[in-house]
Amino acid sequence: MNSLEERGEIVVIGAGLIGLSLAFELRRRGARVAVFDRFEPAKAASWAAAGMLAARTEEIADEPMHVLCNDALEGFPAFVERVREASAIDPQLRRDGIVQAAFDEAGLTRLQARASALAAAGVGHTLLDARGALTLEPALASNVLGALLTHDEGSVDNRLLGRALLAALARMHVQVATSEEIEVEFDARRVCGVRTRWGFRPAEIVVNAAGAWAPHVAGVPEECRPPVEPVKGEMLALAMPHDFVRHTMWLGGCYVVPRTDGRLLVGATGERVGFDHRVTAGGQRQLLDRVLTGAPSLAGFALVEQWSGLRPGTPDERPILGATSRDGYLLATGHYRNGVLLCARTAELLADEIERGTPIDAAFTLARFAENGAAVGA
Numbered sequence: 001m002n003s004l005e006e007r008g009e010i011v012v013i014g015a016g017l018i019g020l021s022l023a024f025e026l027r028r029r030g031a032r033v034a035v036f037d038r039f040e041p042a043k044a045a046s047w048a049a050a051g052m053l054a055a056r057t058e059e060i061a062d063e064p065m066h067v068l069c070n071d072a073l074e075g076f077p078a079f080v081e082r083v084r085e086a087s088a089i090d091p092q093l094r095r096d097g098i099v100q101a102a103f104d105e106a107g108l109t110r111l112q113a114r115a116s117a118l119a120a121a122g123v124g125h126t127l128l129d130a131r132g133a134l135t136l137e138p139a140l141a142s143n144v145l146g147a148l149l150t151h152d153e154g155s156v157d158n159r160l161l162g163r164a165l166l167a168a169l170a171r172m173h174v175q176v177a178t179s180e181e182i183e184v185e186f187d188a189r190r191v192c193g194v195r196t197r198w199g200f201r202p203a204e205i206v207v208n209a210a211g212a213w214a215p216h217v218a219g220v221p222e223e224c225r226p227p228v229e230p231v232k233g234e235m236l237a238l239a240m241p242h243d244f245v246r247h248t249m250w251l252g253g254c255y256v257v258p259r260t261d262g263r264l265l266v267g268a269t270g271e272r273v274g275f276d277h278r279v280t281a282g283g284q285r286q287l288l289d290r291v292l293t294g295a296p297s298l299a300g301f302a303l304v305e306q307w308s309g310l311r312p313g314t315p316d317e318r319p320i321l322g323a324t325s326r327d328g329y330l331l332a333t334g335h336y337r338n339g340v341l342l343c344a345r346t347a348e349l350l351a352d353e354i355e356r357g358t359p360i361d362a363a364f365t366l367a368r369f370a371e372n373g374a375a376v377g378a
């Protein structure tokens with residue numbers, strides 16, 4: 001296989017964190033890459049997310065997904081460092097752990113069982129009693145019974161990460177362009193390129209990284225359309241004094257994520273309502289009820305932002321990665337709740353497949369749906 005420098009251009013469709021991270025990785029390896037988005041780059045789910053890196057706190061039971069998320073967590077600091085160096089923008093990675101709080105006996109028993117499982121897996125953690133929990137996080141409700149701090153997890157400012165990737169790609173002379181019309185063109189066997197508002201652009205490889213919209217990219221044969229469905233998530237942000245909440249915390253039914261700019265993000269709802277992305281009274285009430293139950297002292301702070309985004313959900317909650325039945329047409333979508341965590345690992349896996357032909361684990365390819373007899377197409 002020729003080196004990436006000698007091969008034809010790679011076109012990435014979709015400039016969210018998945019598409020931008022892939023373009024960054026491919027360019028680092030010497031490829032010629034261009035990215036096309038229908039709208040403003042880095043402004044869809046990748047902008048709306050909370051940016052948690054919760055590979056362990058998510059308690060993912062599915063083994064391939066568990067391994068993927070843990071590999072992603074391990075590699076994330078080096079990725080952020082590369083992006084920071086290439087862009088001169090710091091995406092504010094925090095790895096001070098994630099706190100899960102318990103407010104009833106059943107919750108406490110769950111945390112104790114979880115601590116035993118983490119110990120067995122050799123994962124650093126601290127199990128705290130009520131006093132320890134309130135010392136670590138004084139904003140917690142006074143009826144807290146205990147908390148579990150899982151080490152080495154944390155968050156990244158996903159909006160800054162998007163900006164940093166765009167700046168890095170500009171410095172690396174990678175075109176990231178907006179074209180309302182983007183159609184993929186194929187011959188009988190393989191992909192040929194994309195048609196944008198500037199005309200036809202030949203490409204050796206086209207990667208669909210269009211998030212929740214991935215099944216709807218124009219020109220693609222039915223059998224190559226991934227079964228991805230939008231899952232709406234609403235969020236809000238409060239303005240809090242410095243360090244009022246120190247860690248990302250799961251409070252039972254909602255989470256809070258502190259940002260260095262003084263905002264405290266509160267999320268998130270989860271609804272399958274198609275492409276309706278309105279912020280609703282009911283969604284916001286749900287978030288406020290839950291966060292003020294777990295941390296009542298937040299009630300006096302200003303509500304400074306409310307927004308929503310569409311997660312790319314899949315039937316088995318795994319992403320859909322790699323080759324399709326048409327040569328040169330690849331997928332990098334369906335990252336559902338963990339696309340920020342998974343962006344760098346996804347980029348590595350796709351780049352390995354493109355550069356060296358290293359196949360991606362069958363647990364993540366589109367073919368798994370056909371093999372299971374499930375319908376392909378959302």
Ligand SMILES: Cc1cc2nc3c(=O)[nH]c(=O)nc-3n(C[C@H](O)[C@H](O)[C@H](O)COP(=O)(O)OP(=O)(O)OC[C@H]3O[C@@H](n4cnc5c(N)ncnc54)[C@H](O)[C@@H]3O)c2cc1C
Nearest residue numbers: 014016018038044045046050052211233309338339340341
């Ligand atoms: C409220 C909320 C909270 C979340 N919190 C977290 C979290 O804490 N941690 C975490 O890891 N993940 C989180 N996620 C999930 C994460 O945001 C997503 O999995 C991830 O952003 C998906 O990235 P993406 O690049 O695939 O999609 P997107 O960011 O949605 O980008 C897709 C891009 O494709 C473009 N596009 C669409 N159609 C076309 C087309 N036909 N042609 C060209 N371009 C097209 C869109 O305009 C968009 O820019 C959260 C998501 C939401 C909504």
